[in-house]
Amino acid sequence: MAVKTPDNDKLIKEIEELKEKRGAVIMAHYYQAPEIQDIADHIGDSLALARIAATLDNPVIVMCGVHFMAETAKILCPDKIVLEPDSNAGCSLADSCPPEEFRKFVEAHPGYTVVSYVNTTAGVKALTDVVVTSGNAKQIVDTFPKDEKIIFGPDKNLGTYINNMTGRSMLLWNGGCHVHEQFSLDKILELKKQYPEAKILVHPECKKPLQLIADKVGSTAVLLKYACESDAGTFIVVTESGILHEMQKKCPGKHFIPAPPEEAGCACNECGYMKLNTLEKLRDCLRDMKPQIEVDEEVAAKARKPIERMLELSAK
Ligand code: 13P
Ligand code: SF4
Numbered sequence: 001m002a003v004k005t006p007d008n009d010k011l012i013k014e015i016e017e018l019k020e021k022r023g024a025v026i027m028a029h030y031y032q033a034p035e036i037q038d039i040a041d042h043i044g045d046s047l048a049l050a051r052i053a054a055t056l057d058n059p060v061i062v063m064c065g066v067h068f069m070a071e072t073a074k075i076l077c078p079d080k081i082v083l084e085p086d087s088n089a090g091c092s093l094a095d096s097c098p099p100e101e102f103r104k105f106v107e108a109h110p111g112y113t114v115v116s117y118v119n120t121t122a123g124v125k126a127l128t129d130v131v132v133t134s135g136n137a138k139q140i141v142d143t144f145p146k147d148e149k150i151i152f153g154p155d156k157n158l159g160t161y162i163n164n165m166t167g168r169s170m171l172l173w174n175g176g177c178h179v180h181e182q183f184s185l186d187k188i189l190e191l192k193k194q195y196p197e198a199k200i201l202v203h204p205e206c207k208k209p210l211q212l213i214a215d216k217v218g219s220t221a222v223l224l225k226y227a228c229e230s231d232a233g234t235f236i237v238v239t240e241s242g243i244l245h246e247m248q249k250k251c252p253g254k255h256f257i258p259a260p261p262e263e264a265g266c267a268c269n270e271c272g273y274m275k276l277n278t279l280e281k282l283r284d285c286l287r288d289m290k291p292q293i294e295v296d297e298e299v300a301a302k303a304r305k306p307i308e309r310m311l312e313l314s315a316k
Helices: 006-022 034-039 046-053 067-076 099-107 137-141 156-166 185-194 208-213 220-229 243-250 279-288 297-313
Strands: 024-029 042-044 060-064 081-083 113-117 130-132 150-153 199-202 234-238 255-258
Touching (some): 024 034, 034 243, 046 060, 067 081, 099 150, 130 137, 130 297, 137 297, 156 208, 185 234, 199 220, 243 255
Parallel strands (some): 024 042, 060 081, 113 130, 113 150, 234 255
């Protein structure tokens, strides 16, 4: 739960006043610190954040998440000011796919359709036919004929999951997320022995053995929905631990157990990039109107098409 302190109260008041003055909207991903999720106008998974950004009237969007999320909002809303509280909030998965390397990979496979996860730079999206998130990847890949030749990047675990779910053999880029890759099967199985009634919720960025023992595999929003609708009362949550805040808020009577980090005492089940954002930095970015996201116009124009295609293909 968010920690309420006199300092936080003062910061929250300042943020609310600055938000009003700037006509800004605050968006936050489920992995943000609880106090940031609580002050946001919209919280969601990557898909929801992109969908909402595309429909906003506000002249200023503050994206409390990581850089690719703010970049996606800017690509969809080029005339708006998009702020990120900390410009160092990157993503190891996006970093595992440098655009120039990906270009070579794509050029080496002519005739392939390129499907990219939203956790990528604008440069990679500009080389892509359709963007997906973990919330809509299966639905979008299913729209292609069974014999379509597809490159999927950069997350090999999500790609493996979609291959299994759709019976395809998409060509996978060998990228991964340092948070999701560290979860250990043995530790989750030990936990399951202690809580045999618990349902296991797994993000598809985790390795295949974890996907195979899951009761539900899905994006943060999909896991949240499953937990709320399930008759079960206990859940082992195998993704970044920030999601537990909203799970606990939405389902106060249920018991959510974060998957333990690989080494006792380390905070490896937290995304250090996501946690760079703080209330202070949120206040400062609204006060100073920086850091602002800029995307090269030519790259943005190319990257917009596959993002818009994703939004069309996965419209509710
Ligand atoms: P979601 O789209 O499931 O929220 O995932 C984003 C992410 O960065 C997972 O590590
Ligand atoms: Fe990127 Fe992993 Fe952090 Fe998600 S959890 S933002 S994939 S580094």
